[in-house]
Amino acid sequence: MRVMSAAKMHWPEIRFKVNGSERSVSVPPMKRLLDVLREDLELTGVKEGCGEGECGSCSVLLDGVLVNSCLVPALQASGCEVLTVEGLATNGALAHIQQKFLELGGTQCGICTPGMMLAAESLLKNNPKPDLDEIREGLAGNLCRCTGYMRIIDAVRHASQKPLLAEEQAEIDAVRR
Amino acid sequence: MRDTTQTHIVGTPALRKEGIGKVTGGARYIDDMALPGMWHGATVRSNIARGIIKDIRFGAGIAWDEFVIVTAKDIPGENCIPLIVDHDQPVLVESQVNHPEEPVVLLAHPDKARLHEAVAAVEINYEPLPAVFTIEESERQKTIVWGEDNVIKRFLVEKGDVDSAWQRAAHIVTGEYHTGAQEQLYIENNGVIADWSEADGLTIRGSMQCPYYIHKALLRVFDLPAEKVRVIQAETGGAFGGKEDYPSMIAAHAGLLSKKAGRPVKIIYDREEDLAATTKRHPSRTRYRTAVDGNGRLLAMDIQVDLDGGAYATVTPTVLSRATIHAAGPYCCENIRIRSHAWATNLPPHGAFRGFGSPQTIFGIERHMDQIAKAAGISPEEVRRRNFLAPGKTTATGQEIRDVIDLPGMLDRALKVSDYEAKHLRFARENATSSPIKRGIGVASFMHGAGFTGSGERYLNSLVGLEADATGHVTVLVSSTEFGQGTNTMLSQVAAEALGLSCEDISVAQPDTQRVPNSGPTVASRTTMIVGRLVQDAAHALADILRGKNLLGEIFSVTEFRAACAAYTECFGALRAEARYQAPKDIFWDDVAYKGEAYPAFAWAIYVAEVAVDTRTYSTQVVNFYALQEVGRVINPLLATGQIEGGVAQGIGYALYEKVVWKNGRMSNNQMTNYIMPTAVDVPNIEVYFEEMPCEHGPCGAKGLGELPHDGPAPAILNAIQNATGINFTSIPLLPEDMYLRMAETPEPDAKETAGCV
Numbered sequence: 001m002r003v004m005s006a007a008k009m010h011w012p013e014i015r016f017k018v019n020g021s022e023r024s025v026s027v028p029p030m031k032r033l034l035d036v037l038r039e040d041l042e043l044t045g046v047k048e049g050c051g052e053g054e055c056g057s058c059s060v061l062l063d064g065v066l067v068n069s070c071l072v073p074a075l076q077a078s079g080c081e082v083l084t085v086e087g088l089a090t091n092g093a094l095a096h097i098q099q100k101f102l103e104l105g106g107t108q109c110g111i112c113t114p115g116m117m118l119a120a121e122s123l124l125k126n127n128p129k130p131d132l133d134e135i136r137e138g139l140a141g142n143l144c145r146c147t148g149y150m151r152i153i154d155a156v157r158h159a160s161q162k163p164l165l166a167e168e169q170a171e172i173d174a175v176r177r
Numbered sequence: 178m179r180d181t182t183q184t185h186i187v188g189t190p191a192l193r194k195e196g197i198g199k200v201t202g203g204a205r206y207i208d209d210m211a212l213p214g215m216w217h218g219a220t221v222r223s224n225i226a227r228g229i230i231k232d233i234r235f236g237a238g239i240a241w242d243e244f245v246i247v248t249a250k251d252i253p254g255e256n257c258i259p260l261i262v263d264h265d266q267p268v269l270v271e272s273q274v275n276h277p278e279e280p281v282v283l284l285a286h287p288d289k290a291r292l293h294e295a296v297a298a299v300e301i302n303y304e305p306l307p308a309v310f311t312i313e314e315s316e317r318q319k320t321i322v323w324g325e326d327n328v329i330k331r332f333l334v335e336k337g338d339v340d341s342a343w344q345r346a347a348h349i350v351t352g353e354y355h356t357g358a359q360e361q362l363y364i365e366n367n368g369v370i371a372d373w374s375e376a377d378g379l380t381i382r383g384s385m386q387c388p389y390y391i392h393k394a395l396l397r398v399f400d401l402p403a404e405k406v407r408v409i410q411a412e413t414g415g416a417f418g419g420k421e422d423y424p425s426m427i428a429a430h431a432g433l434l435s436k437k438a439g440r441p442v443k444i445i446y447d448r449e450e451d452l453a454a455t456t457k458r459h460p461s462r463t464r465y466r467t468a469v470d471g472n473g474r475l476l477a478m479d480i481q482v483d484l485d486g487g488a489y490a491t492v493t494p495t496v497l498s499r500a501t502i503h504a505a506g507p508y509c510c511e512n513i514r515i516r517s518h519a520w521a522t523n524l525p526p527h528g529a530f531r532g533f534g535s536p537q538t539i540f541g542i543e544r545h546m547d548q549i550a551k552a553a554g555i556s557p558e559e560v561r562r563r564n565f566l567a568p569g570k571t572t573a574t575g576q577e578i579r580d581v582i583d584l585p586g587m588l589d590r591a592l593k594v595s596d597y598e599a600k601h602l603r604f605a606r607e608n609a610t611s612s613p614i615k616r617g618i619g620v621a622s623f624m625h626g627a628g629f630t631g632s633g634e635r636y637l638n639s640l641v642g643l644e645a646d647a648t649g650h651v652t653v654l655v656s657s658t659e660f661g662q663g664t665n666t667m668l669s670q671v672a673a674e675a676l677g678l679s680c681e682d683i684s685v686a687q688p689d690t691q692r693v694p695n696s697g698p699t700v701a702s703r704t705t706m707i708v709g710r711l712v713q714d715a716a717h718a719l720a721d722i723l724r725g726k727n728l729l730g731e732i733f734s735v736t737e738f739r740a741a742c743a744a745y746t747e748c749f750g751a752l753r754a755e756a757r758y759q760a761p762k763d764i765f766w767d768d769v770a771y772k773g774e775a776y777p778a779f780a781w782a783i784y785v786a787e788v789a790v791d792t793r794t795y796s797t798q799v800v801n802f803y804a805l806q807e808v809g810r811v812i813n814p815l816l817a818t819g820q821i822e823g824g825v826a827q828g829i830g831y832a833l834y835e836k837v838v839w840k841n842g843r844m845s846n847n848q849m850t851n852y853i854m855p856t857a858v859d860v861p862n863i864e865v866y867f868e869e870m871p872c873e874h875g876p877c878g879a880k881g882l883g884e885l886p887h888d889g890p891a892p893a894i895l896n897a898i899q900n901a902t903g904i905n906f907t908s909i910p911l912l913p914e915d916m917y918l919r920m921a922e923t924p925e926p927d928a929k930e931t932a933g934c935v
Contacts, residue, residue: 044209045202047414049364050448054849057364085202098200102192105819109661110199111206111365111414139857143849145362145415146661148826149857151819 014078018043019087029075033067034058036074037084045085045114049143056142059115060084066122066141085114088121097121097159106155108146116142120156129160187674187877190815194665194685195412207368207384207411212441215370216245218434219292219444221282221299222454223274226310226523226842227322228303230272233282236298244295245438247283252433254400258425258491260390266489266526268398268429274303275322276488276525277843278454280426285434285442308523310842312462312483315520322488323521329486330494330519332501334573334771337512342477346468348552354465354541355908356891358485358837358844359458359830361530362854363660365414367424367455368445371431378405379432384413385424387698388656392690394425395432410688413660417827418529420660421700422491423455452847456528457837459484459496459519463504463541468512473553473560475510478573482517482538487526493519496527498630500534502775503888505573506542507584507624508564513573523842529700531824532887535625536831543621543892544907547899557896558597561622562588575772580807581870582781584622587805591620591783594866595803600787601900608901615790616800617901621893622783626776627874627881628703631766634777639758640694641708643672643715647746649739651676651719653685655696657708662883663816664704670812671709671876675716678735694755702881705812706778707758709876714756722754761874777874780882782806784825784889787861788897795913795920799829799894802863809872809880817882821865824886830855832891836910 015024018041025040037043037060046069049057053068060069061083062076088095097117100106107113116139123130123138130138135156136149144152198204233248235241249256249269256267270281284295307320314320315327323329343349369383378401381391388408395406408428413420427444434442446454462483468476482500486493501517532539550560565584571577592598597618604616628634642654653672659665669683676682686693696708720738723729726749728741745752766773787801804821811817834853838846846852871878891909899905906919 038209043202044205047206047365048208049366050849052448052848052850055364085200089201094197094200102196102200105190105193105815107193107196107199108663108819108823109363109365109413109415110195110204111363113199114202117200136857141856143364143854143856145364145417145827145854146823147819148822148824148863149860150822150863151815153857 016077017081030073033072034069056115059118100155100159104155105151112144186670191680204412215441216285217289218285218442223279227308228305231302234300239298245285247433255397262490327521332517334515339477339512339514342468342512347471348469350549350552351466352545354463356461356537361417361419363415366446366451369431370443371435372441373435380407381428382409386416386420389695391425391428398429408690416660417531421529458530459527461537465545473555477512480515484519486519487524489526491526496534500538503535504538509566509570532884539623539888576774591805595785613792615901617897618787619893619896621889623888624779625885627706637697639697641696641711645742645752647743649742654693658699675713702883706875706881711756713876715754719754778872778880780808780885784893786893786897790901795916799861805866807868808882810878818865821886822863826860828890832894
């Protein structure tokens with residue numbers, strides 16, 4: 001639209017890193033990060049379910065913290081690092097969490113899956129060996145209507161059983177001491 | 178008959194066919210797509226329940242010339258979405274509004290962000306008419322809002338002689354039970370993209386269950402020949418019945434906008450619109466009057482089923498049918514009368530939701546069986562054991578049970594795996610102490626008919642196709658849709674099994690009415706048993722075509738199959754086989770008397786729920802859940818388990834969390850913040866067990882299981898709450914505030930009613 005393109009000139013450039021790549025967009029600063037990711041960067045793996053931070057379908061990691069991207073204005077992501085579902089696999093090889101969701105029935109209709117896997121990533125990063133209650137708590141901000149959560153919990157439990165990297169183990173040991 | 182017991186693919190947890198796209202974010206749902214030059218559409222809706230539109234004003238401050246505006250006058254064909262009843266709900270209101278959120282005006286604009294304020298700027302003025310909002314108001318018939326008596330549909334089922342049984346009864350037990358509306362709450366909202374062209378007609382892409390329902394609806398709305406309407410299913414993010422019929426409405430809306438705009442138009446509902454405007458599970462009231470002998474055996478059942486249909490018929494007649502047929506439960510009784518009515522109200526039309534009427538009546542009968550047990554002085558499990566249907570016995574419609582079903586054996590297994598007896602005793606002991614947490618355990622037993630009711634499958638007359646290319650890769654052609662339940666994987670396993678191939682050798686074509694035949698709607702627990710069987714038949718037919726050209730032997734290897742496909746396609750061109758539904762010869766249904774074989778097969782289940790009720794906060798937690806079912810041969814144990822668990826979770830929501838609050842016919846809590854579904858911390862450990870008795874009607878002996886798991890959780894949970902508290906709660910959802918109000922009325926349970934005393 002005429003009016004819109006005129007205003008566009010004045011929008012500030014927002015720079016941030018998405019899935020490891022430097023990106024910049026010129027958008028209204030209060031545009032939802034969700035829409036920036038989906039519309040401007042064509043990362044449609046990020047889903048909208050409710051638009052009010054209840055369902056978690058739009059979950060992404062912002063500087064490693066799990067957020068509902070429908071509640072984050074674009075400006076807030078400036079200078080940050082964003083991870084979406086598209087950034088989980090490396091060179092076409094599924095990430096461990098993706099593999100477990102696929103093998104163990106963690107995805108049915110698939111619409112909550114991207115956000116759910118990012119919630120799982122966030123959980124496992126902070127707590128590599130969660131017990132079942134901790135897994136449930138860690139996923140409680142992400143709604144799934146298909147699975148009853150059992151296969152998702154199972155997938156996360158199996159994903160947590162991969163051998164820990166040396167530095168991860170050291171971190172846990174440090175906390176335990 | 179080929180041997181169905183030895184299988185190499187069926188019975189294995191084959192990987193979900195479309196799973197990679199779903200875990201990588203590559204799967205394309207409708208809102209992930211855009212067509213060149215596409216505009217966005219929005220819907221202006223009524224804000225009263227009933228009235229006559231006096232005028233429509235387009236308010237100041239909006240550049241209306243930038244918008245495409247559609248009203249009922251722009252509809253080229255019939256202004257109606259026909260499904261079961263002709264002249265049913267309109268595409269757009271012409272003069273009389275019959276429910277809140279009814280579509281009146283459509284708007285399209287290139288910038289989605291501009292639509293919100295434009296919708297708000299359309300002012301509709303009405304002359305209000307009196308409205309009815311509940312079953313009770315509708316049956317009073319003081320205000321008539323449908324036909325002559327507000328009755329959308331009624332059924333009468335009669336077996337034996339109910340009236341003469343009362344005098345022989347040792348106990349007469351009566352009860353009234355209520356269930357609320359429930360939202361399907363698929364996480365992907367409804368949405369479509371319509372693309373009109375004068376040359377090709379109308380193409381619809383969208384989130385849907387039933388491409389051919391939309392196809393049928395659009396032919397009439399746009400007055401087009403069949404080849405000028407094309408419907409393509411996009412990846413669909415959950416449906417549960419909620420995308421059975423309403424997508425026809427959205428497709429018509431987007432189509433009208435696209436035709437007038439001369440460009441593609443996308444309509445995506447946001448959550449608030451989807452919750453307020455689209456269909457929900459029918460609220461119900463069931464009344465049971467039962468005569469029981471001194472041993473707790475059912476002598477007679479007089480049952481009234483009443484559903485709130487909302488403002489139009491849509492799928493209500495068939496929902497009422499299924500509710501009616503399932504109302505007597507899995508019990509044998511010689512004298513049964515079921516009178517059922519679907520009442521019109523001025524709520525948005527209620528529609529399909531997993532179970533389709535049966536969760537409502539199974540809630541009634543399964544709560545009622547516990548009251549019968551109490552009256553007869555026997556345990557809830559014993560009253561069920563004494564009344565179970567068994568091979569040779571007949572259902573309410575006179576259908577003789579031919580499945581080799583052993584419900585007492587299943588009950589024993591369910592009680593054993595749930596450690597029922599020990600828990601029952603322990604809870605009784607612990608509940609007698611001053612602990613504020615009261616624990617209970619409850620059972621529900623039930624059955625669910627697979628496939629369309631009665632003569633439904635005959636009318637559907639489903640057709641499936643199978644194609645093989647020169648490399649021997651096989652494509653399944655069906656209109657049956659995948660929306661999470663595993664259709665693609667299940668059908669691939671069936672085809673692979675029948676042809677001795679692996680799942681990787683099979684693809685399922687994207688449902689597209691220009692490419693796939695009409696294999697019927699993806700509803701009614703019919704896809705595995707009915708469509709799966711047709712895919713199996715078509716696979717056998719494909720092999721027979723190759724044998725007919727002497728390219729394949731009776732038994733063949735993968736290599737031989739591939740060579741045969743290569744040779745066939747080179748000599749004869751495309752290799753394609755079809756299979757059309759053929760009704761089993763021994764199935765007979767009388768649509769008028771409502772008697773006969775209601776379903777070719779039933780799935781059977783015993784569910785056990787264990788709860789903890791906090792008597793300080795009135796909150797109930799389901800602590801453990803045990804789901805045992807007989808569903809014939811399980812095609813994919815991993816996907817089947819996931820289906821059961823998901824259905825149980827929805828049933829837990831139905832019982833304890835999900836309340837639609839109505840205000841003058843409109844859902845007032847139309848947000849995920851105040852319509853609450855279970856989270857990962859609300860759903861307990863669910864243990865799933867299968868019994869597998871091969872059924873002759875399904876592929877490799879499989880039956881349908883999709884709806885079954887929604888039927889049992891709510892009554893099992895409320896039975897457990899009665900065991901914990903001694904209180905006979907009769908309505909769901911049972912939220913803490915509901916429990917508080919009921920307990921405030923009856924502060925102390927009757928001593929005899931407390932847990933463990935029966």
